[in-house]
Amino acid sequence: MATQQGLHLLGAEGLTITFGTRTVLEDITLGIDSGDRIGIVGRNGDGKSTLMRILAKQMEADAGRVTWRGGVSVGFLDQQDILDHGHTIREAVVGDLADHEWASSPRMRDVVDGLLPGLDWKQPVGALSGGQRRRVALAKLLMGEHDVIMLDEPTNHLDVEGVAWLANHLKTRWKNDEGAFLVVTHDRWFLDEVCTLTWEVHDATVDHFEGGYAAYTLARAERDRAAAVKEQKRQQLVKKELAWLRRGAPARTTKAKFRVDAANALINDVPEHRDEVQLKKMATARLGKDVLDLEHVSFSVTKSAEDSAGDDAVTHQIFDDVTFRLGPGERVGVVGVNGAGKSTLLRLLDGTVEAEAGRVKRGKTVKTAILTQEVEELRARAHLRVHEVMTEDKNVFEVGGKELSGAQLLETLGFSRARQWTPVGDLSGGERRRLQLLKLLTGEPNVLMLDEPTNDLDTDTLAAMEDLLDGWPGTLIVVSHDRYLLERVTDHQVALLGDGKIRALPGGVDQYLRIREGKEPVPGLRDTYRGQSSAAAAAVPGGVQQGAGVRTGGTSSSAAARSTTGGSGGEQSSSFSEADKRQARKTMQRVEKQMEKLSAQQEELHAQMAQASEAMDLGALSELQNQLDAVDAELAEAEEAWLQASEVAES
Known part of the structure; x- marks a missing residue:
C-alpha cells in the first residue's frame, strides 16, 4: 500500500558525485515527504551511504543541490564512531538534562530501556565495546525531536531483541502521516517490518519501489523479467544483422554503412552484469554418524x-x-x-x-x-x-x-x-x-x-x-x-x-522474544537442547530429554511418552500431557514446511533430469539421480516424523 503523501520535507535535484574515475551517483532527483518510511538497498559500494550522507548534508555532491524545508530537523546516524570518548554514557545520551526531565518522557524512557539496559551510566564512552558505543549513538539520536531520521546500518551490533525493539519504535514514533525516516540496512526482516517504500541504488541511479523488501523483490523480479525479454529480442536482432553482414562475397563493400553501424552498436550495447554473486556448491567431505x-x-x-x-x-x-x-x-x-x-x-x-x-x-x-x-x-x-x-x-x-x-x-x-x-x-x-x-x-x-x-x-x-x-x-x-x-x-x-x-526453541525466534518480554515462561531444563540426528527424533517431545542426552532417532511415540511423562503409580505410560500435544502440533507444522521444501526440490530435480536426458549427459543424470535419492530418503523420514507427531497430537 502506498504511503500517504504529506508535507514535503527535503529533496535533491541533479545530484552527481564521482570518486576517482567512477561515477557513484549521476543526475539524481528525489524527494522525501512526511509519512515516508524508506529503506535503501543495493550492492556494497554502489552509493547507499553516500546518498544518505549527501541528503543529511554531511557530504557535498560534485553537482546538484539538496534543499530542506524551513525548520526541518534531520537526525543522522553514521556508521562511524562520532561520540566523545571522554564523556560518560549519561552525558552522551541526555546531555545536561536533569533526570526528571528525560525520565518524564515516555519516549525517552523507552529508548533507554530498549537500547541501554544494564549499562552503568557513569561509565566513560571510551571504555565501551564497539557494539555498546553504537547503541549509545543510536540512543542519543532517538532521544532528539527530529522530523526526519536517517539511519545507516542501525541494526549492526543489535541482537534479535534490539532489532525488534527498534522496528517497533520506528513504527510508533510518529503518526502515519507525520515524520519520515530513511534506513540503510541488510536486515531484510527489518526492511519488511518498517518500510513502505524502497530505493534501490545501482549503476549511478536510484530506482523507486512501493513496499518493503518482499514487495521490492517481486517488483525487481518483474523488472528483470521484462529486461530479459528485451535482451532476448536484442540478441535475435544481433544474429539477423550479423547473418546479413556475412552474406555474399567477402570483398563486397556495397552494404549500407548504416546497417554495419547498427550491428556494431547492438554488439557494443551488451550491458554489464549486475555483479551477481554466484556461490556454487563446493565438494564436501563425507560425514559419519557422529559429528x-x-x-x-x-x-x-x-x-x-x-x-x-x-x-x-x-x-x-x-x-x-x-x-x-x-x-x-x-x-x-x-x-x-x-x-x-x-x-x-x-x-x-x-x-x-x-x-x-x-x-x-x-x-x-x-x-x-x-x-x-x-x-x-x-x-x-x-x-x-x-x-x-x-x-x-x-x-x-x-x-x-x-x-x-x-x-x-x-x-x-x-x-x-x-x-x-x-x-x-x-x-x-x-x-x-x-x-x-x-x-x-x-x-x-x-x-x-x-x-x-x-x-x-x-x-x-x-x-x-x-x-x-x-x-x-x-x-x-x-x-x-x-x-x-x-x-x-x-x-x-x-x-x-x-x-x-x-x-530448544520449538517456537523459533518469536518464542525467544516472548520469553525475553516475559510473556512466556523460560523452558524448563527438560527442554534443554540435546540435538536431533534426524527429523524423526524431533517429532515427539521425547526427542528432547533430561539425563544423558542420548539421541532418540528410532524412538517410538509410546516410548517417547514414557520418557517424558515419567508417570508412577496408576498413571498410564501411553498418556500425553497437553504440553506434549502442543509441542507435537508445532512439530507437525514445522515438518509440513520441510516436506513442502523437499517436494519442491524433487520437482526441480525431475526437471533438471529431463533436460540432462535430452542432452544425453549421462554424468549429469547420474549425479542428479543421487541427489534425488537423497531427497526421497529425507522426505520419507520427514513423513514418518509427521505421522509420529500426529499420533501424539491426536491422542
Missing part, C-alpha cells in the same frame, strides 16, 4: 577488577553442565542475549577453546570451519593482494564439476580482474567478508559455523549466500540476529538466555 557432541560441558571466563569496574576479579559462568549434540546434516540457529556465550559455543565446537569440565566429542571425518566476526583470518594477510590470498594454497579449484582458476573463482564473487590486485587491507568490509567466506568454502569443510555472517554484506550477496546454504549438505550452525537468515537456512533454533544453559 560434534558437547557432554556435560562447563566453561567460565574471569574478568579482571579493571574490566569488571570493581575491586575484585569476577568469574562469569558461560556454560554449566551443558549437553549439546549435533547430527549429520543438522541446521541449527543460535540466538541469545549479549555475553551469553554464542561465539564461545562455536569456539568450543571448533576446538579453538577447551572446556573446563566435560568433553567435546568429534566424529572421525569431521572437518570444521568457522566464519568469525572479526575476519581474523585476513588480518595477517592485509599486505597481500586478493589474488595472492586466494591462490596461496592452490591455484585450481573444483566448483560445480568444473575446474576454475583462482582468478575465475574470484570473478564469480564480484572481484573484477583489476580488483583482484587490490591489497586485502584496502578492501571494504563487505569485500573482506566475501573473501573470508570463499576461503572457508574452498577448504571443503563438512561442518560450517557462521558467527554473525550478515555483517557488512548487501542483500544481493546475502540472497546468494542463502542459496548456497540451502543446498549445502553438511552440518550448519548459525549465530545471527538476522531473523530472515535464521528462518531461511536453519531448521530449528536454540537460545542462550545467560543462565549457563542451552534451550
